[in-house]
Amino acid sequence: MSKSAVDVPPMGGFNFDLCRRNDMLAKKGVNPPSFRKTGTTIVGIVFQDGIILGADTRATEGPIVCDKNCEKIHYMAPNIYCCGAGTAADTEAVTDMVSSQLQLHRYHTGRESRVITALTLLKKHLFNYQGYVSAALVLGGVDCTGPHLHTIYPHGSTDTLPFATMGSGSLAAMAIFESKYREGLNRDEGIKLVCEAICSGVFNDLGSGSNVDVCVITKGHKEYLRNHMLPNPRTYISSRGYTFPKKTEVLITKITPLKDKEVVIEGGDAMEE
């Protein structure tokens, strides 16, 4: 396509310039990317004393909200927690399995689990299943080597980041982080930032909603703040209760039995020939 030398000022409405190109690409076999909503906002940040993880609490089945207050922050080890986006069964099963493996590892080594161990166990499993285990995770914890925050994608790739978001609301949450995150946040600032990011997902993404769960992990201590914020309370309950007046008046009552009742006497005289 030749570039025009003159810059034409943009006109209102849609720009259909690329439609012919897209058509040509589709004919060649290159299809436009499909959208896969994982219906969640999960985030994590590194703050001065450790890690803060956050998640919304909405579970969806297509367009329906099936659970208004589900738990998306899963326990992995006393010092490691994992937020899960994607298919709920996959995230729960995979975090449960790796949590079990970490426990056995702790017994055998006699040491606290490291975040990188959890990371490697998870990514190995997910890669093995070539992305069919649809679990996108934000893994965070504090171990003897310091605080760590990782994201894990369903195909098994990982990133190590100071702040991370996953799920369908990740763009809304990342927008908040990109503008407001800085190093060396203290605990209250960190929790406030995480809540803001989750709320941004809750209010702007259809796949995320309801309440905000927060988990703060520091060296030797963890706090799971379940339903730390409830920005979506039920406000429509009438305190007087609801009365439903009877719409149809009963005028007469007549019962007609469908069958005549027959009385059967048992143990009577047998019929004699």
Added chain:
Amino acid sequence: MGDSQYSFSLTTFSPSGKLVQIEHALTAVGSGQTSLGIKAANGVVIATEKKLPSILVDETSVQKIQILTPNIGVVYSGMGPDFRVLVRKSRKQAEQYHRLYKEPIPVTQLVRETAAVMQEFTQSGGVRPFGVSLLVAGYDDKGPQLYQVDPSGSYFSWKASAMGKNVSNAKTFLEKRYTDDMELDDAVHTAILTLKEGFEGQISGKNIEIGIIGADKKFRVLTSAEIDDYLAEVE
């Protein structure tokens, strides 16, 4: 097991109806270091001698009493390496139970599964029985429990038991000293006294190991400092 040249079992019956390999395994246990366990009214204590082959061995690296789950611990008499294998298998079984039922494994279940493993090795091709007897101490919903598991795979629940070198003296001592309403601290003292009976040399926090589990249902191994405190009380 059973797919190698040794698809026949090495543990076979003798004409008198005994499994000689298991008898020999019990002999191996009997020549191991003394260990004992006592079930108190509000907990269980297990203890063992920790005699190292030389003073050059770093005794902090050796731990004979092992934890299987947060509320179950185990000690052995006999061959250390066999014990390691059993501990590994038991921990895995306990974890699998927890994965499946989301409840901590009851002591009886874990003992049963461990005993099943030990029995397998008496009836499989090409393997020998384990040369250890285990004392499993746990505290679950049914209260404090103490089980002894033998190389044959048989297990019994005991109020107090001993195994290893000094077993007959230790058991006699325990029979005399045991009372049903013992508290955990009394049980620890009794355990120390029983170990002292047959101990060669000077007993201290460095050459015995004690593990306890109380009503808090948390099994833990006492530090050598704590053992020294108990020893001082006993003197």
